[in-house]
Amino acid sequence: xxxxxxxxxxxxxxxxxxxxxxxxxxxxxxxxxxxxxxxxxxxxxxxxxxxxxxxxxxxxxxxxxxxxxxxxxxxxxxxxxxxxxxxxxxxxxxxxxxxxxxxxxxxxxxxxxxxxxxxxxxxxxxxxxxxxxxxxxxxxxxxxxxxxxxxxxxxxxxxxxxxxxxxxxxxxxxxxxxxxxxxxxxxxxxxxxxxxxxxxxxxxxxxxxxxxxxxxxxxxxxxxxxxxxxxxxxxxxxxxxxxxxxxxxxxxxxxxxxxxxxxxxxxxxxxxxxxxxxxxxxxxxxxxxxxxxxxxxxxxxxxxxxxxxxxxxxxxxxxxxxxxxxxxxxxxxxxxxxxxxxxxxxxxxxxxxxxxxxxxxxxxxxxxxxxxxxxxxxxxxxxxxxxxxxxxxxxxxxxxxxxxxxxxxxxxxxxxxxxxxxxxxxxxxxxxxxxxxxxxxxxxxxxx
Amino acid sequence: xxxxxxxxxxxxxxxxxxxxxxxxxxxxxxxxxxxxxxxxxxxxxxxxxxxxxxxxxxxxxxxxxxxxxxxxxxxxxxxxxxxxxxxxxxxxxxxxxxxxxxxxxxxxxxxxxxxxxxxxxxxxxxxxxxxxxxxxxxxxxxxxxxxxxxxxxxxxxxxxxxxxxxxxxxxxxxxxxxxxxxxxxxxxxxxxxxxxxxxxxxxxxxxxxxxxxxxxxxxxxxxxxxxxxxxxxxxxxxxxxxxxxxxxxxxxxxxxxxxxxxxxxxxxxxxxxxxxxxxxxxxxxxxxxxxxxxxxxxxxxxxxxxxxxxxxxxxxxxxxxxxxxxxxxxxxxxxxxxxxxxxxxxxxxxxxxxxxxxxxxxxxxxxxxxxxxxxxxxxxxxxxxxxxxxxxxxxxxxxxxxxxxxxxxxxxxxxxxxxxxxxxxxxxxxxxxxxxxxxxxxxxxxxxxxxxxxxxxxxxxxxxxxxxxxxxxxxxxxxxxx
Ligand SMILES: Cc1ncc(COP(=O)(O)O)c(C=O)c1O
Numbered sequence: 047x048x049x050x051x052x053x054x055x056x057x058x059x060x061x062x063x064x065x066x067x068x069x070x071x072x073x074x075x076x077x078x079x080x081x082x083x084x085x086x087x088x089x090x091x092x093x094x095x096x097x098x099x100x101x102x103x104x105x106x107x108x109x110x111x112x113x114x115x116x117x118x119x120x121x122x123x124x125x126x127x128x129x130x131x132x133x134x135x136x137x138x139x140x141x142x143x144x145x146x147x148x149x150x151x152x153x154x155x156x157x158x159x160x161x162x163x164x165x166x167x168x169x170x171x172x173x174x175x176x177x178x179x180x181x182x183x184x185x186x187x188x189x190x191x192x193x194x195x196x197x198x199x200x201x202x203x204x205x206x207x208x209x210x211x212x213x214x215x216x217x218x219x220x221x222x223x224x225x226x227x228x229x230x231x232x233x234x235x236x237x238x239x240x241x242x243x244x245x246x247x248x249x250x251x252x253x254x255x256x257x258x259x260x261x262x263x264x265x266x267x268x269x270x271x272x273x274x275x276x277x278x279x280x281x282x283x284x285x286x287x288x289x290x291x292x293x294x295x296x297x298x299x300x301x302x303x304x305x306x307x308x309x310x311x312x313x314x315x316x317x318x319x320x321x322x323x324x325x326x327x328x329x330x331x332x333x334x335x336x337x338x339x340x341x342x343x344x345x346x347x348x349x350x351x352x353x354x355x356x357x358x359x360x361x362x363x364x365x366x367x368x369x370x371x372x373x374x375x376x377x378x379x380x381x382x383x384x385x386x387x388x389x390x391x392x393x394x395x396x397x398x399x400x401x402x403x404x405x406x407x408x409x410x411x412x413x414x415x416x417x418x419x420x421x422x423x424x425x426x427x428x429x430x431x432x433x434x435x436x437x438x439x440x441x442x443x444x445x446x447x448x449x450x451x452x453x454x455x456x457x458x459x460x461x462x463x464x465x466x467x468x469x470x471x472x473x474x475x476x477x478x479x480x481x482x483x484x485x486x487x488x489x490x491x492x493x494x
Numbered sequence: 495x496x497x498x499x500x501x502x503x504x505x506x507x508x509x510x511x512x513x514x515x516x517x518x519x520x521x522x523x524x525x526x527x528x529x530x531x532x533x534x535x536x537x538x539x540x541x542x543x544x545x546x547x548x549x550x551x552x553x554x555x556x557x558x559x560x561x562x563x564x565x566x567x568x569x570x571x572x573x574x575x576x577x578x579x580x581x582x583x584x585x586x587x588x589x590x591x592x593x594x595x596x597x598x599x600x601x602x603x604x605x606x607x608x609x610x611x612x613x614x615x616x617x618x619x620x621x622x623x624x625x626x627x628x629x630x631x632x633x634x635x636x637x638x639x640x641x642x643x644x645x646x647x648x649x650x651x652x653x654x655x656x657x658x659x660x661x662x663x664x665x666x667x668x669x670x671x672x673x674x675x676x677x678x679x680x681x682x683x684x685x686x687x688x689x690x691x692x693x694x695x696x697x698x699x700x701x702x703x704x705x706x707x708x709x710x711x712x713x714x715x716x717x718x719x720x721x722x723x724x725x726x727x728x729x730x731x732x733x734x735x736x737x738x739x740x741x742x743x744x745x746x747x748x749x750x751x752x753x754x755x756x757x758x759x760x761x762x763x764x765x766x767x768x769x770x771x772x773x774x775x776x777x778x779x780x781x782x783x784x785x786x787x788x789x790x791x792x793x794x795x796x797x798x799x800x801x802x803x804x805x806x807x808x809x810x811x812x813x814x815x816x817x818x819x820x821x822x823x824x825x826x827x828x829x830x831x832x833x834x835x836x837x838x839x840x841x842x843x844x845x846x847x848x849x850x851x852x853x854x855x856x857x858x859x860x861x862x863x864x865x866x867x868x869x870x871x872x873x874x875x876x877x878x879x880x881x882x883x884x885x886x887x888x889x890x891x892x893x894x895x896x897x898x899x900x901x902x903x904x905x906x907x908x909x910x911x912x913x914x915x916x917x918x919x920x921x922x923x924x925x926x927x928x929x930x931x932x933x934x935x936x937x938x939x940x941x942x943x944x945x946x947x948x949x950x951x952x953x954x955x956x957x958x959x960x961x962x963x964x965x966x967x968x969x970x971x972x973x974x975x976x
Binding site for chain 1: 496497498505506507508510511513514515516517518519520523524525527528529530531533534535536537538539541544545547548549550551552553554555556557558559560563565568570571572573574576578579580582583584585586587588589590591592593594597598599600601603604611614615617626627628629630632633636637640641661662663665666667668669670671672675712713715717718741742743744745746749750758760764766767768769770771772773788809810811812813814815816817818819820821823826827829830831832833834835836837838839840842843845846847849850852853854865866868890891894899900905919920921922923949951954955956957958959960961963964965968969970971972973
């Protein structure tokens with residue numbers, strides 16, 4: 047028998063334990079499983095740590111990683127600077143290897159961290175309550191749709207076509223489950239914002255909520271005040287937001303949003319091929335009992351000491367079962383920890399400066415591109431740090447050339463929509479240095 | 495003290511590179527009502543303050559790294575450090591989901607191989623790695639069921655059967671897929687009652703969700719009969735694989751006739767629970783459901799790994815991008831390390847540890863069911879009430895004073911005062927002996943001074959917290975001066 051560093055039982059101990067149990071062999075512990083199920087797994091045999099790490103390192107090096115590239119691609123996952131302290135502190139085993147904080151007395155670290163996180167999300171979104179995370183931005187958006195149906199009992203969701211396409215698809219899948227109808231609302235071809243007249247024409251008594259992006263998938267900032275005005279009071283406004291942008295944009299809560307969700311990855315989480323990040327989820331206080339997911343609250347113990355617990359657990363699956371507000375159990379708490387440490391380090395000014403720089407750099411590049419005659423900025427609506435340009439030539443071959451210069455170029459929107467062939471979504475953040483931007487702009491001028 | 499209480503205006507733990515601004519300001523373009531009117535009140539603290547704050551918080555947590563964690567149904571096994579090392583490689587962590595296929599061949603290969611390994615371990619034909627957790631996998635499974643019958647044109651099946659011992663996510667997930675839930679009772683042996691099942695299983699049933707070994711740690715011996723019954727009547731069979739840790743290399747859900755399986759990689763495959771997530775609830779299916787899996791799927795054409803979106807019968811997307819890739823890397827590292835021999839051995843040792851601990855504890859507290867168990871077992875704490883006037887909860891809370899995480903209590907619902915214990919294979923015999931001895935000590939305490947238990951814990955950062963008041967008027971965020 048090879049040695050397994052994770053399995054402590056020695057042969058002597060195994061004998062002793064079997065005797066204590068009153069059986070003769072390990073096999074006897076498996077006699078309740080019908081013999082015909084016996085199987086030899088045909089996967090490779092065990093290996094030592096050093097061989098596994100060598101092989102995995104080699105596999106990882108078959109990927110081009112973002113640290114070696116100039117990244118001008120976003121579309122839901124963003125490359126930001128992450129201070130070293132984030133990973134270094136979060137890596138502590140007391141965070142990483144703890145379970146859900148069901149035993150509050152020995153989970154105060156987790157619970158307080160989540161409570162602080164909820165406060166930060168409330169601040170950014172301008173909403174009264176935040177839960178302690180969903181799986182990702184897309185599923186948070188879908189759960190928001192289901193929540194609106196729980197609240198007002200109507201059966202149709204309107205979603206702007208300018209919301210992230212993967213979010214739209216996820217909303218549809220969840221609504222297929224809930225037997226809820228989903229209608230898409232066009233975006234205005236000029237501004238890139240939701241088409242308010244199309245929105246109005248699609249309103250009806252059975253519409254539960256309208257979902258918009260802030261900024262939307264095209265980077266364009268929706269005028270939430272106008273969207274709110276366009277829909278009746280008894281229709282909910284669900285906003286899917288970029289948390290970095292919220293540092294400089296008016297909080298959706300102040301513009302009439304009922305539920306605000308989004309992907310939390312930009313807050314201190316590495317991109318990881320799109321997961322794990324986390325979904326943030328915030329709403330008005332009036333709806334707290336309809337919310338999905340775990341919520342942390344402050345309370346006291348018998349001696350009057352402040353402590354934190356999971357509240358309103360009677361909404362959740364382990365108590366309410368099929369009547370629960372959602373099936374979610376495990377969430378993305380560890381990723382929330384990364385975000386909490388990140389937000390604590392950068393602070394209000396830091397996050398605003400990150401957002402402002404992303405804005406500044408993106409607008410500079412957009413201006414440069416405006417002057418190139420073979421490339422055309424597409425939308426006139428105000429944008430944050432991403433914008434769409436139409437290329438005269440084939441975008442995918444342009445991207446291949448850029449990649450040779452170690453540039454991860456515009457996201458090809460033709461892969462999402464047939465009517466956006468050779469439209470590229472360009473993204474900038476504070477992590478794009480000015481000299482990178484100059485180089486990229488120069489290459490665009492030459493290649494086009 | 496919260497991190498907000500430490501704020502001093504002007505302090506920060508962050509510095510950006512010095513760079514020339516291009517002079518573009520949001521205020522130049524955006525109407526005023528779309529500009530932030532007040533600064534988000536995030537903490538203003540130095541880097542060392544942040545480090546001390548979070549280090550302080552971490553010390554208030556129990557964790558696998560700090561002590562025994564026999565939390566039933568949660569498989570709190572050791573989370574190997576090598577997994578963390580592998581997941582930290584920048585060739586995995588620094589990947590953008592919209593990078594061209596040819597620049598992420600290593601990542602796609604990892605996912606493809608992991609799919610295949612999971613197929614082999616479970617006896618299924620195909621896998622999706624996308625679901626973010628077990629419950630998410632269950633939802634995917636139930637949507638597959640729904641789509642399957644929809645494509646077949648069978649619209650009469652509106653119900654899903656779930657045992658009364660099932661985890662709460664099972665009925666909740668089936669309900670989210672639009673199904674009515676029918677509960678099937680367990681018999682006195684803790685297994686699905688075949689007669690009741692027979693009665694409930696009619697043409698209106700779309701699927702049966704089973705956990706095997708079930709939540710009381712017993713293998714469903716009648717699985718072949720159940721399988722036949724379900725399929726004869728046209729229903730699909732769903733396997734909650736959260737408990738696979740008991741049977742790797744000994745039995746496979748696919749061979750038992752299950753059509754859909756979800757696995758919790760954050761249990762059996764050693765990825766850390768991270769205070770409640772991220773997890774990964776990968777879903778395996780038999781070939782006839784392959785075309786219905788969520789998009790994208792990862793494929794291999796013999797030369798290149800490909801991301802395939804074109805699957806007309808797919809249930810669609812269930813989240814963004816590819817799943818919790820960082821978690822997949824860890825599970826893959828674990829499977830590589832353990833291999834076919836190690837996985838089988840891990841299951842054997844998990845079952846050995848459980849039965850050994852059980853044999854020591856039955857002398858103190860009766861078990862709910864007799865016979866050998868698999869990876870976990872359930873004790874019945876009613877004796878604590880009758881003999882000492884204490885509840886299971888009190889026993890659990892007193893364990894905290896001894897630095898041990900309590901077992902899962904009051905679940906499954908079919909056992910009164912349930913105490914559900916899952917030691918896992920990574921614990922030593924000494925730890926198990928110590929646990930049994932501690933339970934004995936606590937029962938002695940219960941005899942002599944029950945108040946000691948009722949008021950426990952005494953040594954933790956806080957005592958029992960007032961959850962009722964906290965839920966009546968929830969305070970869910972910090973605010974100045976309160
Ligand atoms: C038997 C069983 N099924 C399903 C789940 C749900 O898994 P998750 O928390 O990953 O959603 C759990 C986890 O607690 C479980 O123990």
